Amino acid sequence: MTGTAAVEIRGLEQRFETRRGSVHALTGIDLRIEAGSFVSLIGPSGCGKSTLLRCIADLVTPTGGEVLVGGVSARRAREEHHYGIAFQAAGLLDWRTVQRNVELPLELHGVGKRDRAARAAHLLEMVGLADFARMRPAELSGGMQQRVAIARALAEEPPLLLMDEPFGALDEMTRERMQAELLAIRERTGTTVVFVTHSIAEAVFCSTQVVVMSARPGRIVRVVDVDLPTRDEDAREHPSFFAGITAVREALRGRPVRGVPAGLGGDDR
Amino acid sequence: MNGLLAHRRAALVLPPLLAGVAALAIWQAVVVLGRIATFVLPSPTAIATAFGTVAPDVVTAATATGTTALVGLVAGSLAGVAAAVLAARLRVFDEVLSPLSAAANAMPIIALAPVFNAMFGSTSPVPRRLVVAVAVFFPLFVNTARGLRQVSPVHTELMRSLDATGWAFTRHVRLPGAVPHLFTGLRLASSLSVIAAVVAEYFGGRQDGLGSRITSAASNSAYPRAWSYVLGAVALGLVFYLVALLLERLLSPHTRRSL
Ligand SMILES: Nc1ncnc2c1ncn2[C@@H]1O[C@H](COP(=O)(O)OP(=O)(O)O)[C@@H](O)[C@H]1O
Ligand SMILES: [Mg+2]
Numbered sequence: 001m002t003g004t005a006a007v008e009i010r011g012l013e014q015r016f017e018t019r020r021g022s023v024h025a026l027t028g029i030d031l032r033i034e035a036g037s038f039v040s041l042i043g044p045s046g047c048g049k050s051t052l053l054r055c056i057a058d059l060v061t062p063t064g065g066e067v068l069v070g071g072v073s074a075r076r077a078r079e080e081h082h083y084g085i086a087f088q089a090a091g092l093l094d095w096r097t098v099q100r101n102v103e104l105p106l107e108l109h110g111v112g113k114r115d116r117a118a119r120a121a122h123l124l125e126m127v128g129l130a131d132f133a134r135m136r137p138a139e140l141s142g143g144m145q146q147r148v149a150i151a152r153a154l155a156e157e158p159p160l161l162l163m164d165e166p167f168g169a170l171d172e173m174t175r176e177r178m179q180a181e182l183l184a185i186r187e188r189t190g191t192t193v194v195f196v197t198h199s200i201a202e203a204v205f206c207s208t209q210v211v212v213m214s215a216r217p218g219r220i221v222r223v224v225d226v227d228l229p230t231r232d233e234d235a236r237e238h239p240s241f242f243a244g245i246t247a248v249r250e251a252l253r254g255r256p257v258r259g260v261p262a263g264l265g266g267d268d269r
Numbered sequence: 270m271n272g273l274l275a276h277r278r279a280a281l282v283l284p285p286l287l288a289g290v291a292a293l294a295i296w297q298a299v300v301v302l303g304r305i306a307t308f309v310l311p312s313p314t315a316i317a318t319a320f321g322t323v324a325p326d327v328v329t330a331a332t333a334t335g336t337t338a339l340v341g342l343v344a345g346s347l348a349g350v351a352a353a354v355l356a357a358r359l360r361v362f363d364e365v366l367s368p369l370s371a372a373a374n375a376m377p378i379i380a381l382a383p384v385f386n387a388m389f390g391s392t393s394p395v396p397r398r399l400v401v402a403v404a405v406f407f408p409l410f411v412n413t414a415r416g417l418r419q420v421s422p423v424h425t426e427l428m429r430s431l432d433a434t435g436w437a438f439t440r441h442v443r444l445p446g447a448v449p450h451l452f453t454g455l456r457l458a459s460s461l462s463v464i465a466a467v468v469a470e471y472f473g474g475r476q477d478g479l480g481s482r483i484t485s486a487a488s489n490s491a492y493p494r495a496w497s498y499v500l501g502a503v504a505l506g507l508v509f510y511l512v513a514l515l516l517e518r519l520l521s522p523h524t525r526r527s528l
Contacts, residue, residue: 054426057430059426059429059430078429078430078432079432081431081432083430084430085426085427085430087423087426087427089421089423091421091423091424091426091427093424093441093442093445095445095446095448096445104431104441105431107441108431108432108433108437108441109431
């Protein structure tokens with residue numbers, strides 16, 4: 001554990017003051033995400049997964065603690081375009097073509113027209129949508145829209161990719177295909193990924209670490225290390241895949257799952 | 270495929286066309302058989318005859334009124350959109366403009382015509398153009414402002430993640446998102462501009478538009494002629510509306526599918 005972590009969080013606290021009182025969304029979060037890893041955040045609805053991701057993205061300001069992204073403050077990391085982000089709702093701009101949606105970050109940051117177009121073409125090729133560049137988002141399926149959103153998040157080759165349930169609205173088949181594509185993209189770009197999901201299988205299949213959280217107030221209960229021999233479709237049948245799933249389920253329930261040897265993967269928190 | 274489309278278009282156009290012809294026939298029959306005096310309601314044929322003789326002047330008068338309406342429409346729309354953008358960007362602006370526009374909307378703008386005539390002199394084209402501009406300002410301001418306010422939270426977060434400035438946010442998210450609303454306002458404003466221009470002419474000033482032709486024909490008991498100019502006003506209003514509709518379809522492509 002040397003060098004600069006992709007993300008380093010120490011003693012993070014997040015409270016929201018609302019009209020109906022104070023919500024303690026996150027407490028005592030300590031997390032170090034190594035460069036090049038794929039980290040999933042999983043936990044029951046409302047446990048603060050999205051909030052934690054937003055803290056990393058500097059979309060909310062923590063009420064306590066410290067968040068460092070690539071060695072600098074989350075704020076500076078955002079201002080320096082250190083990360084790309086994809087949300088559950090693709091959030092494409094309906095009035096722009098697919099290509100111009102992918103170009104948006106580049107356009108905002110002053111990249112010239114020709115370079116933008118070349119970069120967008122390359123990214124659309126990568127997510128398999130080269131033929132759809134001139135279409136409008138409304139003409140695309142949900143899965144295709146999400147791929148455009150991922151291409152947009154990767155537009156500036158960020159060292160960090162943040163994703164908040166990006167495949168949450170997709171059917172199981174599309175979902176598995178998208179997971180494979182995401183892993184392939186990561187393989188090529190070497191990007192660190194922080195990925196919010198509520199699917200255990202998705203978390204285990206994609207991740208090098210699964211961060212298991214619990215609610216009220218949101219905190220990390222366990223980080224499960226996943227070590228799959230491969231990340232192709234065969235991996236879904238591999239014993240280590242099932243072991244990972246069991247370990248995550250166990251952590252989510254807060255007790256051992258019956259009939260499974262304890263201590264499979266992960267370190268207790 | 271093409272034949273089917275033509276068929277559907279005919280099915281769309283034919284019923285109102287037939288209804289119009291039937292209405293004219295009934296109108297003619299009622300006026301002739303009921304011996305209704307021309308000052309109450311001239312028959313369609315009487316109006317058609319009068320129209321035939323004054324047609325060139327209807328065109329001239331409609332051009333004058335159309336110019337008034339167009340200048341006022343463009344100026345008022347630009348002002349309305351600019352005000353809406355400012356209101357979306359600067360809170361103070363919104364706090365001043367929104368209640369003001371609500372109050373102004375409750376006031377008949379046309380009542381300003383005599384006041385403007387007195388201010389600018391009744392031979393100037395400015396007063397009536399100003400009436401149109403003021404009348405048109407509000408539908409544009411209100412609709413555009415509504416569109417600018419409707420921003421999806423994902424887009425807000427996306428733009429923040431990209432460290433976009435307030436103006437970049439307005440330019441890339443707020444304004445394009447408001448375009449359909451803007452065109453709704455423009456469509457309302459297009460017919461309103463012609464109405465405002467014609468009615469503003471009722472209040473004196475230069476005697477070159479449809480409004481003044483209608484009043485002078487009516488005061489000379491030349492009712493079929495007055496109706497000819499009314500017909501000109503209807504046609505002018507329709508042209509404005511259709512052009513606005515066409516612009517909407519051309520410039521607001523992401524709404525085209527839903528139309
Ligand atoms: N902007 C906010 N204002 C008030 N409460 C919030 C806000 N964002 C999140 N919360 C609350 O914080 C808790 C965690 O939310 P969230 O991070 O969205 O959970 P998850 O993504 O794990 O479902 C919830 O109780 C939620 O209501
Ligand atoms: Mg969430």
